[in-house]
Amino acid sequence: AQKITQTQPGMFVQEKEAVTLDCTYDTSDPSYGLFWYKQPSSGEMIFLIYQGSYDQQNATEGRYSLNFQKARKSANLVISASQLGDSAMYFCAMREGSDSGSARQLTFGSGTQLTVLP
Amino acid sequence: DSGVTQTPKHLITATGQRVTLRCSPRSGDLSVYWYQQSLDQGLQFLIQYYNGEERAKGNILERFSAQQFPDLHSELNLSSLELGDSALYFCASSAEVGLSTDTQYFGPGTRLTVL
16 A cells, blocks of 8 residues: 555646645554655756644745644645745655664655646 | 765766765764665665674665775675665764664765666
């Protein structure tokens, strides 16, 4: 079973509008972290935002916010006031477990290609 | 700039050859991860090192190996290369302080093309 599912292969948004990128996850571990990364056409992976499974409030970082619905196992990324530079591939990722001795690798979704239209 | 460096940026080689990819983590980070990004497999975890010791293995082929040196830089060795090994290889580092907020920061990647 897929651990991270991103159902939108591509999305379009008008400049200055808000957009929501969907992410659902599957884990039985009570402790986990959810991450969003941006990959522009140049190829680098840029960390955007983090949400912990025990966090009571939704994470926010500037124009990025994470709509965390634990019961639904969803962690959607909301980008407000889209800019042309936001055009990129966006990946949702999960890390399970919080023990210092446990493996901490990320499991990634397949990504959503966002295009911001002028 | 994430503070993670990777060299080379691009690598073109032939089938059957061996290459070495190099990664320097962010200052102070003890943990290094290697990921492979290909069109058909997406982003996949290969291997993790923590303070010189292998901690976890993912979908890493036996033809691939890695190590982390005392100065914490890491190398990923790919041998007997096949066309299907063509991919973008990322190194990421994190502090591994034991907190759930630990974040992995990625290097710019090495794009490997096997001809």
